[in-house]
Amino acid sequence: MPPIAKEICIGNxxxxxxxxxxxxxELTSADSVIPPSSAAVKESIPVIDLSDPDHVTTNLIGNxxxxxxxxxxxxxxxxxxxxxxIESLSKTLFDMPSEKKLETASSEKGVSGYGEPRxxxxxEKKMWSEGFTIADGSYRNHFITLWPHDHINNCRIxxxxxxxxxxxxxxxxxxxxxxLGVTVDDIEWGQKPGNSGSxxxxxAIRLNHYPVCPEPERAMGLAAHxxxxxxxxxxxxxxxxxxxxxxxxxxxxxxxxPGILVVNIGDLFHILSNGKIPSVVHRAKVNHTRxxxxxxxxxxxxxxxxxxxxxxxxxxxxxGQSLYRSVxxxxxxxxxxxxxxxxxxxxxxx
Numbered sequence: 001m002p003p004i005a006k007e008i009c010i011g012n013x014x015x016x017x018x019x020x021x022x023x024x025x026e027l028t029s030a031d032s033v034i035p036p037s038s039a040a041v042k043e044s045i046p047v048i049d050l051s052d053p054d055h056v057t058t059n060l061i062g063n064x065x066x067x068x069x070x071x072x073x074x075x076x077x078x079x080x081x082x083x084x085x086i087e088s089l090s091k092t093l094f095d096m097p098s099e100k101k102l103e104t105a106s107s108e109k110g111v112s113g114y115g116e117p118r119x120x121x122x123x124e125k126k127m128w129s130e131g132f133t134i135a136d137g138s139y140r141n142h143f144i145t146l147w148p149h150d151h152i153n154n155c156r157i158x159x160x161x162x163x164x165x166x167x168x169x170x171x172x173x174x175x176x177x178x179x180l181g182v183t184v185d186d187i188e189w190g191q192k193p194g195n196s197g198s199x200x201x202x203x204a205i206r207l208n209h210y211p212v213c214p215e216p217e218r219a220m221g222l223a224a225h226x227x228x229x230x231x232x233x234x235x236x237x238x239x240x241x242x243x244x245x246x247x248x249x250x251x252x253x254x255x256x257x258p259g260i261l262v263v264n265i266g267d268l269f270h271i272l273s274n275g276k277i278p279s280v281v282h283r284a285k286v287n288h289t290r291x292x293x294x295x296x297x298x299x300x301x302x303x304x305x306x307x308x309x310x311x312x313x314x315x316x317x318x319x320g321q322s323l324y325r326s327v328x329x330x331x332x333x334x335x336x337x338x339x340x341x342x343x344x345x346x347x348x349x350x
Contacts, residue, residue, distance in 0.1 A: 009098045009102070010098075010115075010116055010126075010129075010130045011096075011097070011098025011099075011101045011102065011130060012098050013128060013129075013130070013211045013213075014211030014212050014291060016214060017214055018214055018215075019213070019214050019215040019218055019219055022125065022126050023125060023126045023127075023128055023219055024125065024215075024218050024219070025125050025218060025219060025220045043246075043249050043252045044252070044254075044255075045064065045068050045070050045071055045072060045244060045252065045254060045262075046060065046063075046064045046068070046071045046072065047071075047072040047073070047074055047257075047260060048060045048061055048064065048071055048072065048073050048074070049073075049074045049075050050073055050074065050075050050076050050077070050171075051074075051075040054175070057175055058175045058178045058179050059179065061172070061175045061176055061179055062175075062176065062178075062179020062180070063179075065176055065179065065265055065277045066276070066277060067246075068244065068246060068280065069244070069264070069265045069277065069278045069279060069280030069281075070244050070254075070262065070263060070264045070265065070280045070282070071262075071263050072254070072257075072260050072261065072262050072263070073172075073260070073261050073263060074259065074260055076168055076261055077164070077167075077168065078164050078165070078168060078261065080258070080259055082157070082160060082161060082164060083235050083259070085157045086157055086158070086161050086207075086235070086295055087235070087237055087293055087295065089154050089157055089158075089207075090132075090207040090208075090209065090293045090295060091293055093132060093146060093207065094130060094132075094207075094209035094293070096146065100145075100146065101114045101130070101132075101146075102114065103145050103146075104132070104142035104145055104146060106133065111133055111135045111136075111204070112133050112134060112135045112136050112138045112139055112142070113132065113133060113138070113139075113142055114130070114131070114132045114142075115130070115131065115132075115133075116129075116130065116131070117129060117131060117222055117223075118133075118337070119222075119223060119225050119340070122223075122340045123223050125220070127220050127221060127222055127223060128210060128211065128213050128216075128219040128220065128221050128286045129208060129209060129210045129211075129221045129222055129284070129286075130208075130209050130211075131206055131207060131208045131209065132206070132207040133204060133205070133206050133207075134158060134162075134204060134205040134206075134207070135204040135205075139155075139158065140155055143155055143158075158205065161205065161295075161297075162203060162205065162297075165203060165205075165233055165297040165299070166203055166299070168233060169203065169230075169231060169233060169297070169299040172231060172233075172263060173230065173231065173301075176231070176265075176269070176277065180273060180276065180277070180312075180315055181314070181315075182312055182314045182315060186312050186313070186314045187272065187312055188308070188310065188312075188313070189301070189302045189307050189308065202299070202300045202301065202302065203297055203298060203299045203300065204297075204298045204300075205295065205296070205297055205298070206295070206296040206298060207293075207295055208222070208284075208292075208293065208294045208295070208296065209291065209292070209293055210222075210239075210241055210284060210286050210287070210291060210292040210293075210294075211286075211291050212286075212287060212288065212289060212290065212291050213286040213287065213288060214288070215288075216285065216286045216287055216288050219286050220283070220284075220285070220286075221241055221283075221284035221285055221286040221292070222283055222284035223283055224245065224281050224282070224283040225281065225282070225283070225340075225341070226266065226267055226270075226279040226280065226281055226282075226341075227264055227266035227267065227279065227298065228266060228267050228268070228300075228332065228333055228336045228343075229264075229266030229267070229268060229269075229298045229299055229300050230266055230268045230269045230272070230299055230300055230301045231263055231264065231265055231266055231269060231299050232263070232264040232266055232296050232297065232298050232299065233261055233262070233263055233296070233297040233299065234261060234262040234263075234264065234294055234295070234296050234297075235261055235262075235294065235295045236254075236256045236262065236292070236293070236294040236295075237256065237292055237293040237294065238256050238258075239256070239287055239290045239291065239292035239293075240253060240254075240255045240256055240287075240292075241284045241285045241286060241287065241292045241294075242254040242256075242262065242282065242283075242284055242294070243282060243283050243284070243285060244264075244280050244281070244282045245280070245281040245282065245283075251283075264279075264280050264282060265277055265278065265279050265280055266279050266298075266299075267279045267332070267336070267343065267344070268300060268301065268309050268329070268332070270344070271309050271310065271311060271324045271327070271332075271344075271347075272309060272310075272311060272312055272315075273311070273312070273315060274311035274312070274315050274316055274320070274322060274323050274324070275323050275324075276315065300329055301329075305328060305329055305330035306328050306329075306330065307328060307329055308326045308327070308328055309326070309327055309328070309329060309332065310322065310324065310325070310326035310327070311323065311324060321349070321350065322349055323348060323349060323350065324344070324347045324348060324349060325347050325348075325349050327347050332347070335347065
């Protein structure tokens with residue numbers, strides 16, 4: 001976790017009446033990934049009904065992936081009760097005193113636990129947000145610290161959410177691949193013993209909180225970035241803030257709607273598709289009157305740090321050329337956290 005400023009604890013942001021200089025973003029340098037813009041255009045990313053026939057949803061998802069790198073889904077099979085439970089869990093966690101939350105802070109080299117966005121180290125200014133990452137079983141000890149008398153039920157919510165999201169991620173993966181004319185069996189997940197042909201999923205959950213901000217037009221909840229995943233499935237509370245970037249349009253608001261989930265294409269799928277389906281640049285803005293909660297399921301496909309990710313041969317074709325070299329998930333993660341938005345350039349073959 002990037003170091004937390006001693007003078008301002010991220011757990012107390014919602015109590016501040018003025019915007020500290022360390023959290024003040026200049027409009028001319030708000031994002032390093034793409035040219036900044038304070039305004040978002042009136043446009044919407046597609047909403048796809050997963051109860052439609054498979055061939056219909058596959059075509060719609062494929063089109064959305066090619067044109068947006070993101071889409072929204074309805075009738076996805078995740079119960080509203082479960083979405084409400086994990087949102088309530090998140091609110092309860094972030095409403096705790098900062099001292100209690102900091103008892104579960106992630107280590108400097110670790111991922112799981114409470115802290116700032118991991119991309120914070122790439123930006124001069126701080127982001128108006130806090131989060132809690134669940135990437136391994138250590139979260140159970142954190143939950144015992146946070147909820148000594150109710151950790152069992154909260155762990156149950158997390159495990160159920162992970163299971164349901166894993167199923168949904170696999171279903172979406174099949175549809176996205178189908179839009180490219182391939183299947184999961186066409187992916188060479190790796191040649192090491194135990195990895196070849198593996199379809200076991202690996203996913204993490206990131207609980208995010210964007211407190212009320214005294215000057216939201218000068219602050220940034222989460223700076224522009226792409227996800228280091230195959231895909232990300234996002235549930236957001238009824239307060240807007242998510243924006244995706246589209247070359248033709250600029251920044252586009254993704255307004256929350258009950259029961260609707262947002263799906264972002266991540267870097268690993270960008271590599272698998274040989275660049276045909278791009279990972280989407282997105283960010284989060286903050287609000288003057290209402291806080292915002294979002295829950296991101298970060299799906300990286302097969303388990304194992306040594307699983308190789310490379311363009312699918314069938315997508316390249318017999319006379320095509322691979323744009324990216326083979327890279328393990330662990331190696332790509334290390335590259336991303338060294339060069340950030342230049343990661344694709346670091347593994348490009350031409």
